[in-house]
Amino acid sequence: MHLQPVSSCTNSVLHGWLKDRLAGILAVLPACAAPADAVATRAAWEAWQDGLAERFTLPDQLPPLRMLLVWDNLTGHKTAEMVVWLCRHGIMPLYTPLGGSWLNMAESVQRILKRRTLDGQHPQSPKEIGTWFQQTAQAWNQQPTPFLWNGKRRQRRRRQPGDGHAIGGSAARTEQPISPRRRRHHEWHTPRQVTH
Numbered sequence: 001m002h003l004q005p006v007s008s009c010t011n012s013v014l015h016g017w018l019k020d021r022l023a024g025i026l027a028v029l030p031a032c033a034a035p036a037d038a039v040a041t042r043a044a045w046e047a048w049q050d051g052l053a054e055r056f057t058l059p060d061q062l063p064p065l066r067m068l069l070v071w072d073n074l075t076g077h078k079t080a081e082m083v084v085w086l087c088r089h090g091i092m093p094l095y096t097p098l099g100g101s102w103l104n105m106a107e108s109v110q111r112i113l114k115r116r117t118l119d120g121q122h123p124q125s126p127k128e129i130g131t132w133f134q135q136t137a138q139a140w141n142q143q144p145t146p147f148l149w150n151g152k153r154r155q156r157r158r159r160q161p162g163d164g165h166a167i168g169g170s171a172a173r174t175e176q177p178i179s180p181r182r183r184r185h186h187e188w189h190t191p192r193q194v195t196h
Contacts, residue, residue, distance in 0.1 A: 001109065001144070003137040005130025011076040022091060025067070032064045041065070048092050059087050066090035070105070073098055113137065 002021045006013055036044075042058070044065045049055045056078070069086065071077050073095040086093050117136040123129045 001113070001137045001140050003113075003133055005127075005133060007126065011079070011082075014076075015079075015082050019085060022067070022069070022086075022089065026089060026091075029066060032066075036064045038062075045092060048094065052094075053097070054095070056083055056093075059084065062087060063090045065092055067092070069093045071095055113140070116140075 004017055006017075038061075041062050041064055045058055045062055048065075048068065049058075067090060069091050071093055077093070077095065083093060113133065113136055117132045118129070121132070123132065
């Protein structure tokens with residue numbers, strides 16, 4: 001989980017941060033074994049555009065596809081500069097349909113993170129909220145929950161014990177249930193001092 005508290009989140013702030021984080025993630029991924037054939041590389045990219053209601057024009061030269069980025073369907077996320085940057089780095093942006101935020105697992109994770117960070121708490125400042133969110137994300141990363149995709153089609157075909165546990169109303173699943181009860185306060189962030 002990658003998180004950075006900010007006082008405002010314009011596209012320039014978000015895109016700059018996202019580029020930095022994505023570059024860091026790509027840097028630790030295994031390198032491609034051999035240069036891929038240009039036709040096969042284009043076919044891999046185009047396969048992810050099959051069935052999309054709204055496609056963007058792929059650049060003439062494409063690197064091997066290394067990552068899929070599921071992202072909200074906002075106009076600012078579709079700027080030519082951002083899409084070209086993603087493609088140059090081997091990242092295919094996939095936009096959730098309008099009104100389809102439940103398809104984006106990040107929405108589910110945000111609900112869990114917010115609950116663990118703020119339930120029953122009374123922060124005194126935006127900075128304190130940001131610090132608590134960072135601490136909660138760090139605790140999550142020490143023992144992350146693996147998410148499994150389990151959309152409606154699979155649910156119709158298979159409703160058996162062991163199919164996983166629903167996460168925050170989305171199509172994401174986990175092998176182990178995530179308790180609705182927060183862990184003890186000190187496991188997620190340092191409590192604020194109370195003076196009388």
